[in-house]
Amino acid sequence: xxxxxxxxxxxxxxxxxxxxxxxxxxxxxxxxxxxxxxxxxxxxxxxxxxxxxxxxxxxxxxxxxxxxxxxxxxxxxxxxxxxxxxxxxxxxxxxxxxxxxxxxxxxxxxxxxxxxxxxxxxxxxxxxxxxxxxxxxxxxxxxxxxxxxxxxxxxxxxxxxxxxxxxxxxxxxxxxxxxxxxxxxxxxxxxxxxxxxxxxxxxxxxxxxxxxxxxxxxxxxxxxxxxxxxxxxxxxxxxxxxxxxxxxxxxxxxxxxxxxxxxxxxxxxxxxxxxxxxxxxxxxxxxxxxxxxxxxxxxxxxxxxxxxxxxxxxxxxxxxxxxxxxxxxxxxxxxxxxxxxxxxxxxxxxxxxxxxxxxxxxxxxxxxxxxxxxxxxxxxxxxxxxxxxxxxxxxxxxxxxxxxxxxxxxxxxxxxxxxxxxxxxxxxxxxxxxxxxxxxxxxxxxxxxxxxxxxxxxxxxxxxxxxxxxxxxxxxxxxxxxxxxxxxxxxxxxxxxxxxxxxxxxxxxxxxxxxxxxxxxxxxxxxxxxxxxxxxxxxxxxxxxxxxxxxxxxxxxxxxxxxxxxxxxxxxxxxxxxxxxxxxxxxxxxxxxxxxxxxx
Numbered sequence: 280x281x282x283x284x285x286x287x288x289x290x291x292x293x294x295x296x297x298x299x300x301x302x303x304x305x306x307x308x309x310x311x312x313x314x315x316x317x318x319x320x321x322x323x324x325x326x327x328x329x330x331x332x333x334x335x336x337x338x339x340x341x342x343x344x345x346x347x348x349x350x351x352x353x354x355x356x357x358x359x360x361x362x363x364x365x366x367x368x369x370x371x372x373x374x375x376x377x378x379x380x381x382x383x384x385x386x387x388x389x390x391x392x393x394x395x396x397x398x399x400x401x402x403x404x405x406x407x408x409x410x411x412x413x414x415x416x417x418x419x420x421x422x423x424x425x426x427x428x429x430x431x432x433x434x435x436x437x438x439x440x441x442x443x444x445x446x447x448x449x450x451x452x453x454x455x456x457x458x459x460x461x462x463x464x465x466x467x468x469x470x471x472x473x474x475x476x477x478x479x480x481x482x483x484x485x486x487x488x489x490x491x492x493x494x495x496x497x498x499x500x501x502x503x504x505x506x507x508x509x510x511x512x513x514x515x516x517x518x519x520x521x522x523x524x525x526x527x528x529x530x531x532x533x534x535x536x537x538x539x540x541x542x543x544x545x546x547x548x549x550x551x552x553x554x555x556x557x558x559x560x561x562x563x564x565x566x567x568x569x570x571x572x573x574x575x576x577x578x579x580x581x582x583x584x585x586x587x588x589x590x591x592x593x594x595x596x597x598x599x600x601x602x603x604x605x606x607x608x609x610x611x612x613x614x615x616x617x618x619x620x621x622x623x624x625x626x627x628x629x630x631x632x633x634x635x636x637x638x639x640x641x642x643x644x645x646x647x648x649x650x651x652x653x654x655x656x657x658x659x660x661x662x663x664x665x666x667x668x669x670x671x672x673x674x675x676x677x678x679x680x681x682x683x684x685x686x687x688x689x690x691x692x693x694x695x696x697x698x699x700x701x702x703x704x705x706x707x708x709x710x711x712x713x714x715x716x717x718x719x720x721x722x723x724x725x726x727x728x729x730x731x732x733x734x735x736x737x738x739x740x741x742x743x744x745x746x747x748x749x750x751x752x753x754x755x756x757x758x759x760x761x762x763x764x765x766x767x768x769x770x771x772x773x774x775x776x777x778x779x780x781x782x783x784x785x786x787x788x789x790x791x792x793x794x795x796x797x798x799x800x801x802x803x804x805x806x807x808x809x810x811x812x813x814x815x816x817x818x819x820x821x822x823x824x825x826x827x828x829x830x831x832x833x834x835x836x837x838x839x840x841x842x843x844x845x846x847x848x849x850x851x852x853x854x855x856x857x858x859x860x861x862x863x864x865x866x867x868x869x870x871x872x873x874x875x876x877x878x879x
Contacts, residue, residue, distance in 0.1 A: 280466070280626060292620055304353075311380065321338075324386070329398055335391075351639040448503050511526075526747050534685045553773070574769070582719050586719070594650070609668055624660075646664065648663060662693040690809070694809030718877065765786055
């Protein structure tokens with residue numbers, strides 16, 4: 280891990296694409312409150328007719344766009360290096376300015392909702408405003424008074440404290456010790472464990488790394504639990520204030536998803552996928568000659584001797600070739616991401632773990648990840664570029680108030696990309712008649728794409744549901760309760776197939792998703808749609824691919840069910856989910872069959 284100042288600039292993103300200079304950013308940060316004050320003076324308390332609504336929203340949208348750019352620019356610098364003190368100061372200043380000004384802008388929602396519904400229906404005839412106004416009417420019963428809504432907006436930074444506290448503990452306080460394995464010393468960081476040691480084919484490195492990582496995490500479990508408890512108690516308080524029957528109703532309302540869809544996604548996978556994954560764990564145990572399959576061993580490759588390194592340029596070509604079926608316009612977006620430094624992939628100190636794609640409206644996307652020359656990284660990159668391609672497409676067709684779909688759908692474009700690239704690699708293996716390569720690609724699909732989205736995040740979702748059930752009953756949670764809940768989830772899924780290594784119960788400490796509402800389960804929901812789309816594109820060809828891109832362009836103009844239906848996937852039933860689980864099972868069966876053939 281090197282300091283950010285020492286890294287090759289081409290391995291980092293170019294934030295000057297948002298503001299060419301720091302002076303221009305500061306100038307905009309200074310001018311933004313002035314523009315907000317002028318807007319407030321012009322419209323606050325003066326919205327009475329449908330024409331007033333149209334005029335207000337026409338000037339409101341550019342303000343949201345400007346605020347989004349300011350927030351993205353200041354936030355990304357800290358995400359790339361939490362030790363950058365100047366960037367941290369800039370982010371705090373920006374957030375304070377935005378919070379106070381968004382509080383002033385909160386009158387837009389409340390003033391419009393105070394109007395007669397006939398006025399709103401008249402204003403909804405303007406297609407630019409229709410979706411926003413329809414969504415606004417849905418939350419009308421749960422909207423508080425004008426002063427209270429303004430106060431809540433002003434308190435945004437304070438109310439976001441739990442997530443900030445979690446990040447401070449994770450990136451600033453925890454200092455992992457190095458560890459010894461096979462007589463060699465290894466440097467331990469959050470990133471090196473998650474991206475490297477966790478997947479090492481060397482059993483001693485893998486298990487000793489897990490022990491060292493978990494032992495250090497354990498020292499911070501109480502402070503992390505306090506931060507998380509503050510978050511879930513906040514969610515419950517907001518649900519009560521806004522008059523929702525449960526915290527689940529409150530959190531799912533923004534996703535436009537029913538409890539039935541939410542519960543089905545968790546319950547069906549826990550019951551029907553578990554046998555397949557237990558079989559896969561047993562296959563890994565046999566291939567690697569392990570006496571016991573432990574929790575620390577679950578990320579190892581099927582074939583430790585066939586894991587070719589992939590350079591960033593090679594990954595780029597795989598992705599471009601694999602996604603070419605989506606058409607020229609889509610491919611141009613992906614090419615631009617590589618050409619114009621949208622991607623920050625250097626492994627540097629202070630960089631947050633995991634990967635994400637940030638897409639401020641009317642600007643390019645920004646992708647943060649680590650790239651360690653593995654095919655897993657290639658798939659992560661394909662995934663994040665799926666988010667970029669989605670939002671770049673949506674932003675061209677929709678305004679800022681219409682462009683973002685439900686979280687339930689948000690992971691469908693990203694996971695579709697992963698599967699398209701993986702299936703392209705299967706085609707390459709078929710052309711070469713290479714069984715080892717085919718088995719390896721299949722194992723990447725199971726152990727990376729499906730494991731990440733259908734196992735890791737699904738287990739998080741199952742555990743998170745248990746936490747919110749307790750909170751709904753007026754209870755609090757602490758480190759011991761959270762660890763017990765997570766251990767129970769692991770036991771239910773893995774049964775006797777996997778020995779739950781000490782420290783596995785602390786996995787709840789490793790993900791930021793718990794501070795983002797009911798986000799974790801949406802990975803499997805998105806991949807369910809993504810699997811069906813990939814299968815359709817592969818079997819039916821270009822016309823289906825063209826239609827998929829049109830669905831991406833719809834942004835948030837439809838509910839997740841209607842977006843999926845437009846893509847010819849009916850998620851009103853459990854058929855797509857069960858078909859996806861069966862597909863995962865077929866991949867594991869083929870891996871087992873190929874293994875027998877190769878061993879013979």
